Structures are given as structure tokens and as C-alpha cells.
Amino acid sequence: MKLTQEEVLEQCAKMCKNTLMETLEISFCEVGKDYLIAKMPVTPRVHQPDGVLHGGAMVALAESVGSAATQMFLNSKEFSIRGIEISANHVKSIRSGYVFARAEVVHQGRTTQLWDIKIRDEEENLISIVKLTTIALPKRK
Template identity: 40%
Template sequence: MIWRRAVTLEALNAMGAGNMVEHVGIRFVRLDDNALEATMPVDGRTQQPFGLLHGGASVVLAETLGSVAGYLCTEGEQKVVGVEVNANHLRSVREGLVRGVCRALHTGRRHQVWQIDIYDDRQRLCCTSRLTTSVI
């Protein structure tokens, strides 16, 4: 297991109250030994003007997952901040839920690299993203 902090899904979801996470409807749904997953609705909050999932909303889901996962790999007063994020949008989504799956590529003392894959309701890969964080 890579996590250094004990946490529940309920506690993770409570962290999103009153911020961007709540605004776009992100919900943490799974935490196992090596991965963190969350869902986000594709609706008026997350669609671009043409009715498709906004690429920026996908990045919000990716950065949320990577930042929270990064925090779970720290101890004490340590925190993480994102220093670089990229995303390749592979398939459009018009409705339903998307699911992000976050896994560590590197969890060092000063930097972390996270791979976040986002899938549609039919389990098709829609976006793949990488987030680099700095431990402070």
C-alpha cells in the first residue's frame, strides 16, 4: 500500500465541500491499496457550449484525483501542490458519469508523478492525464 494517511471515502468527499470539487460534482468512490477513483457527472456544470464534456473539467477531475492521492502519500504537516498537468482528450462524452482512476508513477520525497485515466459509462478511455506534484 502506498498511502501514509488513514482516511475514508466519506472523509475524502467531505473535503470537497464548498470548493471546485463540490461545484462540479466530483465524488470519491474507491480507494484501494494503490489507486484512487472518483466520478464526475457530465452535465451543465461540466459541459462546454456544444454539449460535450469540457476538457477543462476533465483536467479538474484529474488534478483533484492526483492532488488528493499525493496528499495521502504524505505525513504530518506535509502538503502537495500541482506543478504540471497535461491531458490528452481521446473521446468525447455527452452525458452520464465519467470515472477517473489515479495511480502513482513515482512517489518521491520531493516530487510525485500521477497517471489519471478517465473513462466514460461504457468503460472507454476518454482522457489520459499526468500530474506532477511537489511535496511542501
């Protein structure tokens, strides 16, 4: 059964409860045929000491949206998803507002998946480019 956009976003919201995503206030806001978008507020709680968004917070946002996208697009409760490699290039600083991470599938294999994740601000300025590789592991019974 194919899930609606609202059902996918609802499932993503449930996954965030009592996790790092909830701590960072990451929320999922849009899903399409081959992408998922999440947003995160840029506040002092995710700043570096000099008042700009911490690169680690951006990487956490990227891995969160890429892993959630893998889970949603595999559409299976039989797998646990893990990030196995991530690389990020931060190209612009931001001090406030929101950042939006859009995960788009590059390769969707049965075992490994490759995601291109662009993080942009509210004016569509590119903040970071992230590449994430995930693996789908069969859940233990």
C-alpha cells in the first residue's frame, strides 16, 4: 500500500520522539517521489561559540533526513537503517532562521543507498552539500 505525503510526514514525526532529532527540533516538511525535506531552526542551541550554525548540527540534520528517506522509500518495517559514510562541505554560514535539508536519492539498492543532500536557508542560499551512504540491515527477530 502506497502512503500519502501526510502519512509519510506523520511517520517521520513519530520517529523523532525522544531522539536527537527532537533535541535539535528537526521536523519533516515535504516528501516527493524521490526526495524528503526536513527543517531545523538556527538558534543559539545549535551555534558554534562564535554564533554561527555548527557544522555538526548540519551533519546531524543531513543524516537524519537521509536515513528517514531511506526508511520511507524502502517502505519496509523489516530493515534497520544506518548511515555508513557521510561527507559534508559547508559553504556558507548562517546565524538565525531555518535551514532546510533536501535528500535526493542518487542510488537506491536493496542493501546500500546513496543520497545527495543540499542544505539551504530560507532564501534558498546553499549552506552545505552532504553525501550520505546508508545501509539497510535486516532486523533481528
